[in-house]
Amino acid sequence: MADSSNGKKVIEIDVSSDTVCPWCFVGKTNLDKAIEKSKDSFDFKVRWHPYFLNPSAPKEGVKKSDFFGQRFGAAQFDQMQSRMSQIFKGLGYDYDTAGLTGNSLDCHRLLTYAAKQGYEKQHALAGELFINYHVEGKYIGDKQVLLDAANKVGIEGAEELLNDPEKGVAEVNEELEKYSSRISGVPHFTINGKFEISGEPPEVFQRAFKAAV
Template sequence: MKVEIYSDIACPWCYVGKRRFERALAAYPGADSVEVVYRPYQLAPDAPTEAEPLEPVLRRKFGDRITEMNARLAEVGRQEGIAFDFASAQSVNTLLGHRLLHLAETEYGAAVQARLKNALLHDYFVDGGNVGDRDRLTRLAAAAGMDEERVAAYLASDEGAAEVREQIAEAQLMGVTAVPTFVFEGRWAVQGAQEASTFLQVLEQVAAQTAAPGGAAEGAGDDACADGSCTV
């Protein structure tokens, strides 16, 4: 079974969803036969390449409700072992990170890509790191098991940029408007950071009903990082 997870590094619910899906996968008897690939999506493709504090950016977009949103996310994060630090987080364009994840998948495999994805999310939301900084990305990639020289040369070029943008465009054509979106076998789409029990049920259903009609990804219909997903 193949599961493609469309997510953005700058999406807190994507971090929560990753944790919950991994717990479901650990409980799924057929986990060894499941291939998990992280696909790119950008909530703010026009975000600047220079980092700036995240909270003012969110406040400009969502207004005062961001305080309640962040408090709710902080509590959800604690339940999942994630120490969200929105006060330290930095907003920056995530294209470089997505290019690096593409390199990880194509040249190092799913396990390395998953480690790198976790490192990027943790750096963004817990460590207050600038995931648009090439040197920092290179260090994170090396720690995840990638060749440091290859990564540095890759990030200094435009390699992978066209492929990442194409994958994002394909996701939009599929109807993905919110992340995380989990696509099972290219046919069934589950949106949002569902509970681990829900993901486990989906894994079991997809395994048992691979001939069933496919579903379509649908947007959340709300311009906010709330209710389990972040929308554009």
């Protein structure tokens, strides 16, 4: 267990996630609340790793209602949307159901690249992309949306990365194999390599922090 320069114990958190997953956004929101409540006791290093809920999703955007309605059926899709809308409202957000969805590879390329410039920037980028997709109805396969998010959190070199569709793909695949190949769903949080939890309330994260040191 490492100590930071201020003497606090460092909690290392590995997160497997997909930007198009609403539960991953809920999980990040609860994680952030737990970190805020625990920051006087611990320092945190959060690392984001890729996972594909829909690896065969099209690169070009399609309506969420069309894509998920076809995948789950209209009735189940409506139930899912209603439930997520209530959950998001409880977090202080409006859940977008009218935007586009599609392949999240470019998101994962950008997030994996961002880690090289600092995990705090990567964490901020993950949050920005979640808001873009789940709240603002922006399509995360749109290069300009990704560039705007990268610029907002201070990621350099994003345009060069996104202009080359092959750049960063090998790194994403390496991350998939190392961190996400043995799991079957997201979000998935590993706390100090000891405790594995999914989307839980903030107090569950807080208990895991204390138990992991």
